[in-house]
Amino acid sequence: MRILVTGGAGFIGSHFVDRFIAEGNQVWALDNLRSGSRTNVNPKAKFILMDLKDAALESEVAQIRPEAVFHLAAQIDVRVSCSDPIFDATENIIATLRLIEVGLKNEMRFFGFASSGGAIYGEASNGPQSEIHLEVPMNPYGVAKLAIDKYLHSYSVQRSLKSVSLRFSNVYGPRQGAKGEAGVVAVFAKLLRDGKPPRINGDGLQTRDFVYAPDLAEAASMVLKQRATGVFNLGTGIETTILDLAKNLCSIADMDDSLIQHGSAIQGEQRRSVLDPSKAARELVWNPRTSFAHGLKTTYDWFVANRSVE
Numbered sequence: 001m002r003i004l005v006t007g008g009a010g011f012i013g014s015h016f017v018d019r020f021i022a023e024g025n026q027v028w029a030l031d032n033l034r035s036g037s038r039t040n041v042n043p044k045a046k047f048i049l050m051d052l053k054d055a056a057l058e059s060e061v062a063q064i065r066p067e068a069v070f071h072l073a074a075q076i077d078v079r080v081s082c083s084d085p086i087f088d089a090t091e092n093i094i095a096t097l098r099l100i101e102v103g104l105k106n107e108m109r110f111f112g113f114a115s116s117g118g119a120i121y122g123e124a125s126n127g128p129q130s131e132i133h134l135e136v137p138m139n140p141y142g143v144a145k146l147a148i149d150k151y152l153h154s155y156s157v158q159r160s161l162k163s164v165s166l167r168f169s170n171v172y173g174p175r176q177g178a179k180g181e182a183g184v185v186a187v188f189a190k191l192l193r194d195g196k197p198p199r200i201n202g203d204g205l206q207t208r209d210f211v212y213a214p215d216l217a218e219a220a221s222m223v224l225k226q227r228a229t230g231v232f233n234l235g236t237g238i239e240t241t242i243l244d245l246a247k248n249l250c251s252i253a254d255m256d257d258s259l260i261q262h263g264s265a266i267q268g269e270q271r272r273s274v275l276d277p278s279k280a281a282r283e284l285v286w287n288p289r290t291s292f293a294h295g296l297k298t299t300y301d302w303f304v305a306n307r308s309v310e
């Protein structure tokens, strides 16, 4: 199959590229390298250095004629979305609609979208949130993700486009940059690699649902093979406190966890975040197969092997 992965030089997108290549597809990775890196891109993929807003997108896609597009390129910083919602909407809504329109003109038959559970459902006060949970995005980033989920439904009705919105929980794994505010695993792993203890915002009892990026790539491949459509939560359903995460990583890095530091809590930070992935288990027969212990070890080892990564 001819598959185009946008954000293919980024953290999660590069794992999608690897998976599609390993399964014998012809893969193009398109990225403007704003936060991605050329070194993440599988050498068997064709790399296109391009911004989605570039006028040349149309001729590029016309040449590739991708049967499937997986769209992971995005403005991923929640704080930027709050300080500049117009920029965020231009990147995350308008550029996405343009990509869909260009794809449709060029025989694209399937569109996979990297959406976000945590950003759409809000506080998980009552435990794991399923796809029918109230949609209450708390910031422009979440509004944009939800908007595209809804646009894709409208494209399926109006233009018969088959698509899937994959609502990820908190993703971690090798190649995640430590600069992003969502990447707490990467932030702690990098500190430990540099011999510094993790620094937690607040008491550390806030929870997240950590899912391993290559497990998401496996889900994407299953979705494509099954031509599954609609909205799917992709998480583990397991809540981990940030304190437990820090302790686990200290143990992997051989650091005494009594050195863990606490800063002040961030005002407005989500207390609990956890997705119910049972729809994906039932309909896709997908289960996140990587244990947290193994995923953390692999991620830490990657940071050690890539000392220049910030």
Ligand SMILES: NC(=O)c1ccc[n+]([C@@H]2O[C@H](COP(=O)([O-])OP(=O)(O)OC[C@H]3O[C@@H](n4cnc5c(N)ncnc54)[C@H](O)[C@@H]3O)[C@@H](O)[C@H]2O)c1
Residues within 6 Å of the ligand: 006, 007, 008, 009, 010, 011, 012, 013, 030, 031, 032, 033, 034, 035, 036, 037, 050, 051, 052, 053, 071, 072, 073, 074, 075, 076, 091, 095, 114, 115, 116, 117, 167, 168, 169, 170, 171, 172, 177, 182
């Ligand atoms: N990391 C998470 O925990 C998480 C959770 C939910 C959803 N997501 C979504 O998954 C996707 C991938 O996120 P990630 O964590 O891998 O981030 P990332 O920053 O590593 O990947 C995004 C990639 O898109 C590229 N890009 C950004 N704007 C572009 C543009 N206009 N044109 C071309 N390329 C552009 C960047 O250079 C980068 O390589 C995003 O859509 C993100 O919103 C991530």
